[in-house]
Amino acid sequence: MSNKNINIKDVAVAAGVSVTTVSHVLNEVSYARISPKTRDKVRTVAEELGYGPNRLAQALRTQRTGMLGLVSEDIATTPHAGRIILGADEAAKARGYNLIVINTSGSASLESRQADIAALLDRRVDGILYATMYHRNVELPANLGSVPSVLVDSVATGGNITAVIPDEEGGARAAVEALLAAGHRRIGFLNNTDDVPATRQRLSAFRATLNEAGLDGDAAPVESEPSEVQGGYEAARRMLSRKDRADMPTALFCYNDRMAMGAYRAAAELGLSIPDDLSIVGFDDQELIAANLYPALTTVALPHYEMGAWAAEHLIDAVEGKTDLSLMALHPTILGCPLVVRDSITAPRQ
Amino acid sequence: MSNKNINIKDVAVAAGVSVTTVSHVLNEVSYARISPKTRDKVRTVAEELGYGPNRLAQALRTQRTGMLGLVSEDIATTPHAGRIILGADEAAKARGYNLIVINTSGSASLESRQADIAALLDRRVDGILYATMYHRNVELPANLGSVPSVLVDSVATGGNITAVIPDEEGGARAAVEALLAAGHRRIGFLNNTDDVPATRQRLSAFRATLNEAGLDGDAAPVESEPSEVQGGYEAARRMLSRKDRADMPTALFCYNDRMAMGAYRAAAELGLSIPDDLSIVGFDDQELIAANLYPALTTVALPHYEMGAWAAEHLIDAVEGKTDLSLMALHPTILGCPLVVRDSITAPRQ
DNA sequence: GTTCTTGTTGCTCATCTGTCTCCCACGTCC
DNA sequence: GGACGTGGGAGACAGATGAGCAACAAGAAC
Secondary structure, three states, X not given: OOOOOOOXXXXXXXXXXXXXXXXXXXXXXXXXXXXXXXXXXXXXXXXXXXXXXXXXXXXXXXXXXOEEEEEEEOOOXXXXXXXXXXXXXXXXXXXXXXXXXXXXXXXXXHHHXXXXXXXXXXXXXXXXXXXXXXXXXXXXXXXHHHOOEEEEEEEEOOOOOOEEEEOHHHHXXXXXXXXXXXXXXXXXXXXXXXXXXXXXXXXXXXXXXXXXXXXXXXXXXXXXXOOOHHHHHHHHHHHHOOOOHHHOOOEEXXXXXXXXXXXXXXXXXXXXXOXXXXXXXXXXXXXXXXXXXXXXXXXXXXXXXHHHHHHHHHHHHHHOOOOOHHHHOOOOEEEOOOEEOOOOOOOOOO | OOOOOOOHHHHHHHHOOOHHHHHHHHHXXXXXOOOHHHHHHHHHHHHHHOOOOOHHHHHHHHOOOOEEEEEEEOOXXXXXXXXXXXXXXHHHHHOOXXXXXXXXXXXXXXXXXXXXXXXXXXXXXXXXXXXXXXXXXXOOXXXXXXXXXXXXXXXXXXXXXXXXXXXXXXXXXXXXXXXXHOOOOOEEEEEEXXXXXXXXXXXXXXXXXXXHOOOOHHHOOEEEEOOOHHHHHHHHHHHHOOOOHHHOOOEEXXXXXXXXXXXXXXXXXXXXXXXXXXXXXXOEOOHHHHOOOOOOOEEEEOOHHHHHHHHHHHHHHHHOOOOOHHHHOOOOEEEOOOEEOOOOOOOOXX
C-alpha cells in the first residue's frame, strides 16, 4: 500500500468508476449497492496502483485521526518508559492506531506540559495516554480533559480520570511470601525514603504478610534510605550489623533492584554469601541489574508493558464508543506484579 | 491555544473579517497588506477564543504535516532507544515538529518493517528516522526511499542514505589512552564475539593506540566472548589466570559495560581489588550499571541523545529544503564518544 | 398486448471537513 | 487613470457520505 501521490481519483479513473464508488468499495460501506464485478475491479486496480488513502484527508472528513498521543515523563531515564511505549504501540498498531510520543520531564512546569498536550490536541489525536515514570499522584494539565485520556502508572490528584497502576501490595506480598515459603522467619525490609504510594504500600504489605504468617510484622526490622544503590548499601549495612547475631535477618526484601544491588555489596563486605547466608528479593525487575547480578536476583516485575497495552486498548475502546471511561475512572485499574524467580533466595542456614 | 471545535471561520466571524484575512494575519503572510488595527483585532479574537489551527487541514493544504516518523528497533530492550527518542523529540519539538514513534523488532521480517513505513507514509510524515539499536549494517525497507530519511546508529547495506553513527574508534582510543595516561603498559581487551562493526573497530583502535604509544598492540592480550555479563566474567577469568604474573594485564578495556560488570566479579573472585590491582574501562555508559558498580565504572559514552538530535535536525533541514541529504549520504556522519570518568582507573601498583 | 406503476440494482453528484493562496475588487488620492 | 492601501472570493488539498438518478424487470390496469 501507500505509494505516495496516488489518490482515490487516480483509482477511480483507472477503474472507470466514480470516486464515490471507490470509497464505498474500499470502506465496505454497508448500504452501498455495488456489483461484485465492480468491487473486484476497484480492489484490483487499487492494489495494482499501490493506493492507500491519505490519512490526513480521511481524518479531516471523519473527525478521527487514528492517532493517540503518548506523553511520557522522563522517557530516557528508565527502561520502564520503553516498556510502556512498547505495550501501547503494539496494542495501538493492532487496531490501526499510531502513537505520537512526546517527552516531558517530571519536573517540567505545568505550562510546558500543557503546551505538549496542546500540540497533541492541535493534531487532533483521538485520545491521550499520560505516562509517569513512577506511580504517584500527579497534577494534570487542565486541557487533558478535552479528549479521552488514560493515566499510566499513577493516579491524578483530582481523581476521576481512568488510570492503571501496578499492584504494589500484591507484589510486595509475593516477594515476602517467597521468603517465607523458603523458610525464613527473620526478614528485614530495606525501604525507600520518598513519600510515594509505593513506599507506604510495600511497607504495609510487608508487615501484613508477616502478621498473617504468625510473625510480628510490626516488630520486623525496616531501614529506609534513598532508593539508589548507595542507599541500599547503607541500609543493608545498618541492618546486617546488629548486635545480636540471633536477631539478624536471614532474608532481605528490598524496595527496588537498585537497593538490592547495594545490599549485595554490603553482604559481600560482611562476608555473607548470597543466598546461603542471606536471601534477597528485589522489586522492579530491571533486567540490566536483576539478571546480571551474581547470583541473579529474584525480584518482582512491574507490569509496564501490560499497563501500556491496557491503557491503549481501553483508550481506543473509549474513542470508538465501546466503553465509557468515566465509569472506570472511579477506581484505578490494578495490574499484577508477578514474582520473577532467579537465584537469590534459598532456605536459611540450619 | 487549541480549544477544539473553534475554527478559522469562527475567528473570522468574531473579528468581523474574512477567513482569508485571519489566515493572512496569523500566518504573517508577507505580501498581505492588512492594517495594524485589523491585525490586532484578529490576534486578540483568536487568543480569546483559544484558536489553534487544525493541523490536519493545514497539512492537507500545505502538503506538510510537521510530523516525523521514528521507527525504532527494540525500543524496550535497551535504554539507548530512549535517549535517541529523547534527542530526536527535543530537536523536533524545538522546530514545531512531532514524532510518530513505531516500534519494530530487529528480527522482524522485511515485510513487517515495510508495513510500518507504509503506515507512516499514509500519514504523510515529512521524513523518517530509522533507528537501530546497535551500530551495524541494516537492510532497509524499499519504501523508505520515498521520503527524506536518516539512519540512526547504523549504515545501510546499499549505502547512499544519510546516517549518523558513533565514533567507535575514537571512543576506544579514548578508553585506552586513559589507561595509558594512568601509567598502564600491560592492557588487555575483552572483546565481543558478534560480527558487528564495533567489534572490529574497537579492536583495531585498541591495537593502534597501543602501537602509537610504543607498545606492541598486536601482541596485546584479547579475549572474546558474547557481550554479556557472563561473557565478560569468563573472558576476564581467562585473561587474569595467566601463568606468568609479570605477564598479567594491570588494566582491562571492556567491550561494553556489561562485560565490565562480569570482569568486576572475576576480579573479586581472584582477590584483585579495583582499581588498585586492576583498572577497568567500559564502553556504552549504561548508567544503571556504570554509575552503580563499586567502584563506579569509568567508561565511554555512546552519543545516543546527540545522534537522535542530529538526525532530527538534519532531517528537518532537508524537509525544509535547507540541506541536501544526498550530499551527506556519501559518508556517514560520525559523532564523538566521550570518556566518562568515574573511579575504576588508577595508576598500576609500584 | 400495451402502458403505467412500483421496486431493485448500480452507481454518481453535491456537499462537507478546515486551511491556504492566487487573484481580483473596491475605494481613495494624486 | 495609475498607484496604493485593504480586504474578500473561489478553488484546491483528498476523501467520506447520503440523497438521488438512471435503467431495467415484474406486476397491475386497461
